[in-house]
């Protein structure tokens with residue numbers, strides 16, 4: 001079940017727009033974005049602050065509603081779903097790793113990991129959970145509370161929680177943003193292995209060329225549009241690509257205008 005059909009996109013956006021506010025104060029966070037997220041691949045999203053990275057992730061994950069265009073998760077178009085159906089799709093098919101961990105301090109690591117399933121009244125598959133915990137190296141930390149864990153361990157618990165229900169699609173918004181380089185490497189190594197060994201699809205926002213180099217593909221966002229993409233990134237090629245953007249990050253200097 002973990003391995004997916006690699007030919008069908010796990011998610012896609014068609015002409016996806018998102019405006020916040022209205023009138024003079026309206027902000028167009030996404031401007032007619034077309035993108036396919038390949039199943040069984042690790043995709044990184046990069047771009048200047050305010051370029052729409054989080055908004056794109058939230059819309060693709062059904063956490064935020066577009067103001068234009070369509071979002072598909074597998075063969076389901078999200079705007080056709082009612083609130084209950086959307087909640088169920090998010091719960092069953094999508095895992096989201098928030099930058100700030102969002103762990104509950106009074107619960108142990110294990111309780112945090114199984115909480116979403118507990119709330120939904122569904123027990124996680126024990127074999128799968130054991131595999132996730134082992135791959136993340138959390139066996140010896142399950143009884144600890146968040147304050148007894150390092151930042152990297154807390155982030156790995158947050159990743160385990162997103163994976164526990166065995167979602168097809170994992171979104172991680174700057175999952176290494178708060179971590180030292182060793183902890184960051186632990187989390188990135190796990191996300192990579194979850195794609196290679198567990199067959200997951202991962203989409204990750206990052207500012208860090210080294211983090212992006214763990215991905216199969218990097219999408220570059222500027223002003224709410226995808227302006228570039230890079231297959232098989234290395235830290236050097238990502239850096240080189242970032243240098244092509246001007247200081248405001250508004251336009252790649254080598255690109256033609258539309």
Ligand SMILES: Nc1ncnc2c1ncn2[C@@H]1O[C@H](COP(=O)(O)OP(=O)(O)O)[C@@H](O)[C@H]1O
Pocket residue numbers: 020021027028029047048049050051052053054055056
């Ligand atoms: N809830 C919101 N209300 C109003 N404007 C928002 C909201 N969320 C994001 N924005 C604006 O949308 C644009 C894109 O934001 P965001 O997706 O958070 O960018 P990024 O994650 O790339 O930093 C920014 O101009 C931001 O200020």
Ligand SMILES: [Mg+2]
Pocket residue numbers: 053054055
């Ligand atoms: Mg963001």
